[in-house]
Amino acid sequence: MITDTTRILLLDDDPFVLELMGHQLAELGFSRVTAMDQAAHALAVLETEPGAFSVILCDLQMPAMDGIEFVRHLVRLGYDKGLVLMSGENQRILHTAETLARAHRLQVLGALAKPVTLEQLRQVLACRPPREASSPRLVYGPQEVERGIAGGELMLHYQPKVEVATGAVVGFESLARWVHPRDGLVYPDQFITTAEEHGLMDALTRVVLGLAVAQARRWTDIGLDLHMAVNVSMDNLTSLEFADGVAGELKGAGMPPSALLLEVTESRLMKDPQASLDVLTRLSLKRIGLSIDDFGTGHSSLVQLRDIPFGELKVDRGFVHGAAHAPASRAILEASLDMARRLGMQTVAEGVEEREDWELLCGLDCDLAQGYFIARPMPAADVPAWVEAWENGRHLLNEG
Ligand code: C2E
Ligand code: CA
Ligand code: CA
Numbered sequence: 349m350i351t352d353t354t355r356i357l358l359l360d361d362d363p364f365v366l367e368l369m370g371h372q373l374a375e376l377g378f379s380r381v382t383a384m385d386q387a388a389h390a391l392a393v394l395e396t397e398p399g400a401f402s403v404i405l406c407d408l409q410m411p412a413m414d415g416i417e418f419v420r421h422l423v424r425l426g427y428d429k430g431l432v433l434m435s436g437e438n439q440r441i442l443h444t445a446e447t448l449a450r451a452h453r454l455q456v457l458g459a460l461a462k463p464v465t466l467e468q469l470r471q472v473l474a475c476r477p478p479r480e481a482s483s484p485r486l487v488y489g490p491q492e493v494e495r496g497i498a499g500g501e502l503m504l505h506y507q508p509k510v511e512v513a514t515g516a517v518v519g520f521e522s523l524a525r526w527v528h529p530r531d532g533l534v535y536p537d538q539f540i541t542t543a544e545e546h547g548l549m550d551a552l553t554r555v556v557l558g559l560a561v562a563q564a565r566r567w568t569d570i571g572l573d574l575h576m577a578v579n580v581s582m583d584n585l586t587s588l589e590f591a592d593g594v595a596g597e598l599k600g601a602g603m604p605p606s607a608l609l610l611e612v613t614e615s616r617l618m619k620d621p622q623a624s625l626d627v628l629t630r631l632s633l634k635r636i637g638l639s640i641d642d643f644g645t646g647h648s649s650l651v652q653l654r655d656i657p658f659g660e661l662k663v664d665r666g667f668v669h670g671a672a673h674a675p676a677s678r679a680i681l682e683a684s685l686d687m688a689r690r691l692g693m694q695t696v697a698e699g700v701e702e703r704e705d706w707e708l709l710c711g712l713d714c715d716l717a718q719g720y721f722i723a724r725p726m727p728a729a730d731v732p733a734w735v736e737a738w739e740n741g742r743h744l745l746n747e748g
Contacts (some may be wrong), residue, residue, distance in 0.1 A: 354473075355380045355400065359390050359418070360407035360434070365462065369405070372466050376473065387413035391421050403457065403473065408445055409437060416445060423452045426487050426537075430455050432472050436462040437654035443676055451645050453537065490546035493526075493539050493737050497551050501527050504559050505725035508734070509577070509696060509718045515742030517735055518716060519575035521611065522560040523725050524552070540581075549583045557597050560712050561608065563728050565601040572735060577609040577639065585612070591630035598636075604632045609637035611662065614652070627656060630658040633706040639696070643684055653691065661688035665699020665719070672708045706745075 356378055360366050382401070387410055393400050404422070408415035415433060422431070431454050435442040439461060446459040458472030489497075496502065506520035526534040543552050557578055565578040584590060598605055610631065613637040632638055639660035640652060644667050650654045653661070663684045672679040681697070688695045697739050700706050700719030709717055724733060 353380060354402045357390055357401040357404045358383045359387060359404065361385050361410040369464065372469050375466065376470055380423060387418040394425055394427065397426055398427065403432065405432040405434060408433060408435040408441065419449050422454060428455065430457045432457050433459045434462050434464060443674065447666055447677060451664060488539050488542055490542055493542045494548055496526050496528065497548060497555055499662060502555050503527055504556065505727055506731055507718060508723050509716045509727040510722055512714050512717050515745045517574065518737060519577060520578040521718065522556065524556055543667060544581060544583055549581055553580055553584045556593060559595050561601045562602055565609050570732065571731065575607055575609050577611050579611045579613065582612065582614050582624050585627040586620050588627060590627050591634060594631065594636060595634050605635040606637065609639050609660065611639045611641040613641040628656045644680055658693060660694040660696060662696040662698050668697045669699040669701045669705050672704045682712060685712060
């Protein structure tokens with residue numbers, strides 16, 4: 349909850365703005381405000397004390413380090429508190445910056461055109477960042493992550509994908525969770541990056557694949573005909589044995605390759621693009637499904653789309669949630685769907701969080717949808733009852 353004791357960082361190169369907004373914040377009852385005119389100074393504080401501020405108000409145009417670069421550093425530092433972007437430039441730039449920040453999973457409380465009014469400030473600071481109430485975010489070190497993976501502490505939650513036209517459930521995406529012996533349930537944003545940076549993704553993916561394939565088998569055994577999606581990062585795809593490993597896993601469980609869909613995301617820099625291309629082609633030859641994940645956020649998505657036999661395209665949630673009111677996001681969403689269709693791919697919109705997101709998709713000819721509006725990720729034990737309840741109620745979906 350944002351309260352009057354919330355520590356706020358006000359970052360703007362314009363001393364007049366710092367002074368004016370300082371007064372405004374004081375008037376709203378915020379007493380713990382730090383004003384800085386250089387992003388580098390703010391970063392120096394955050395490097396040593398990541399939890400120093402609960403809200404950062406940041407100008408986009410600053411001479412030494414601009415707001416976008418600053419936002420990148422916030423992502424790198426794992427900053428997970430509130431962010432308010434401000435700009436004196438046009439609305440479009442502000443919106444683009446907001447979309448970028450959201451695509452990086454930052455908690456954007458608002459994007460304000462300068463000069464900012466007292467009422468606007470009151471409103472953005474009144475909205476509560478969703479994660480603030482939970483425990484502070486920890487980032488785990490490589491040894492601990494490695495131990496967790498090897499020690500069988502990973503489990504999976506499953507989130508449904510449903511057909512937009514009919515509401516039918518077609519499959520589930522598996523999402524890794526770490527049941528930490530001390531900290532309880534830990535989400536992927538707290539360990540995937542560490543795993544990627546320390547060569548642990550192969551081990552992690554092997555465990556996840558094993559769990560997911562075994563679960564898919566259990567669903568088949570109880571008569572649920574659902575595909576299983578597993579996330580893999582490009583890092584996994586540099587070893588030529590990967591395709592055989594996946595095929596072996598499926599065979600061992602007696603599952604057909606078509607039951608599995610690999611959602612591929614580009615992680616950081618690709619070490620060896622040619623090797624990944626070979627592995628993806630081999631997977632495809634084995635009839636294992638391939639989906640290009642987080643579409644719209646990577647750097648070489650279009651090249652990948654041309655060169656790799658993806659059967660499914662997942663538009664990143666940054667272009668889906670709220671697109672009904674954001675013309676630029678909506679344009680990207682529609683263009684992505686159109687392109688995927690022309691390439692003969694199945695389309696999925698992720699991040700369908702609210703009814704208006706769902707309704708927008710209904711008018712857009714998108715095949716599948718996934719998001720909190722349909723269901724949050726759930727443990728395997730909840731899946732059969734959820735599917736039954738959903739199937740019974742889905743005729744209500746497109747009513748009021
Ligand atoms: P992703 O592949 O884009 O997965 C979707 C993420 O969005 C999940 O977060 C899911 O809980 C969340 N989500 C689903 N619907 C909504 C919605 O309507 N609104 C919002 N705001 N969020 C929604 P989660 O489980 O925290 O996973 C985060 C990311 O971690 C995943 O993003 C994926 O890139 C990565 N990840 C998770 N499990 C694995 C894994 O087993 N292997 C690899 N390589 N990456 C994984
Ligand atoms: Ca995914
Ligand atoms: Ca995604």
